[in-house]
Amino acid sequence: MLEKIKVLLGIKDDLQDEVLDILIDNVSSHLKALIGKDLPEELSFIVQEIVIRRFNRIGTEGMKSEAVEGHTVTFYDLKDEFVPYEDIINSYHINPEEPKRGKVMFI
Numbered sequence: 001m002l003e004k005i006k007v008l009l010g011i012k013d014d015l016q017d018e019v020l021d022i023l024i025d026n027v028s029s030h031l032k033a034l035i036g037k038d039l040p041e042e043l044s045f046i047v048q049e050i051v052i053r054r055f056n057r058i059g060t061e062g063m064k065s066e067a068v069e070g071h072t073v074t075f076y077d078l079k080d081e082f083v084p085y086e087d088i089i090n091s092y093h094i095n096p097e098e099p100k101r102g103k104v105m106f107i
Contacts, residue, residue, distance in 0.1 A: 035092045
């Protein structure tokens with residue numbers, strides 16, 4: 001995963017590896033807590049995308065938005081980082097081994 005993130009960020013050396021490893025660990029732990037189990041490989045894209053966002057925010061962690069000479073940048077709050085992926089996360093939060101429960105309506 002580290003190598004894919006470095007390619008996407010255009011990083012060709014190992015100087016940022018420690019920072020990226022910490023970000024990968026933090027985001028992976030957060031996502032694992034959200035789904036309540038170990039991360040399936042198919043969700044690694046979520047970790048990669050959020051790690052890139054967090055890496056690009058280093059030094060601006062406290063800002064919500066920034067405007068410089070007509071150029072405005074607005075950041076997600078950390079609590080909202082996973083919002084675009086909620087449907088995917090919720091589908092993995094359900095334990096597939098548990099029987100699915102439905103609703104019964106009497107008319």
